[in-house]
Amino acid sequence: MIPYGRQDITDADLEAVRAVLLSDYLTTGPAVDAFEAKIAAAAGVAHAIAMNSATSALHVACATLGLGPGDTLWTQPNTFVASANCGLYCGAGVDFVDIDPRRFTMCPDALAEKLERAEMEGRLPKVVVPVHMCGQPADMDAIGALKRRYGFHLIEDASHAIGAEHKGRPVGSEPDTDVTVFSFHPVKIVTSGEGGAAVTRNPDLAARMALLRAHGITRDPARMTSESDGPWYYQQVDLGWNYRITDIHAALGASQMDRLAQYVDRRHVLARRYDTLLADLPVETPWRDPDSRSAFHLYVIRLDAGRRRPVFEAMRAAGIGVNVHYIPVHLQPWYRDMGFGPGDFPNSESYYEEAISIPLYPQLTEDEQDRVVRVLRRELRA
């Protein structure tokens, strides 16, 4: 089976993990600091808070920005459920903004229209979460301008997009963005096994995210409400969670970060090769934005809705591990119970009817890629 995505583990990764296992710190040690330094450098900002998943990072980011009951978070429907669930964790409501059918990310025109209506009705969102679908950055200039006008907080879900760039700026460094979140799940661009991070240029947000990652407990006398009782002393000054990443995972992630540029380059080479190999087939290949550079987490093709399922099943039967990203979140039973349903977000729904993610990962060979295309060609001609 050729999977749709797969991690790459080198001897350097194995050695990094082994060194941590034999060291004094399995958690809250220097490997976490080293991982965070590399993430912050890649994102072009001063602060990175590594956690045990991107889901945790999204939750902590929302909580840090004060999202709570009576507030609303808006994201796009075609994303992993975590981009929306983080709002529910905080007791807030969730709503969605449809996607741009070409970019697969939040449509700025749909956002502008929905904001205009929400302002009149006095129910503006507190947090907006665009998702850099497939590694393709959303139109952050347009979304940032809307943030300045309406005053919501902006969290970029860049789970697919570490190493991507928008107008020459690394994803994570957009001037209008409060927090950007990365995932280090094994199918993503770099992996720590499980893991995620929140990055920000704002030192106050960084400090609160670090606090909420670990129970809201501090050992910093400057943050305490009273004089320290002694060298053992700590205070809980906020309500957080245990979302820490271990040094074992951080060591793997840090070692992988050394190959970030190489991975994204390789994904581009393979993506261009797919573009060429698929050019004469009745499929829509990914759109390329001249203003940004995708991280190419996923290579999604679109075909006639009627042919998607038979083609998908035939490819799986032929050992090609295709997948579909994503079932629109608003159509999940949990969200339908809130009143969402079919027809609410037509671009996301037709995208879902037509999309197939075909294999793309750094170690995919040209022979394997040719096999993927051969099977696809056979099924489309059938």
Ligand SMILES: *Cc1c(COP(=O)(O)O)cnc(C)c1O
């Ligand atoms: C993978 C993913 C997440 C969740 O990441 P975890 O690290 O598995 O928690 C969130 N949002 C998107 C868009 C993702 O692809």
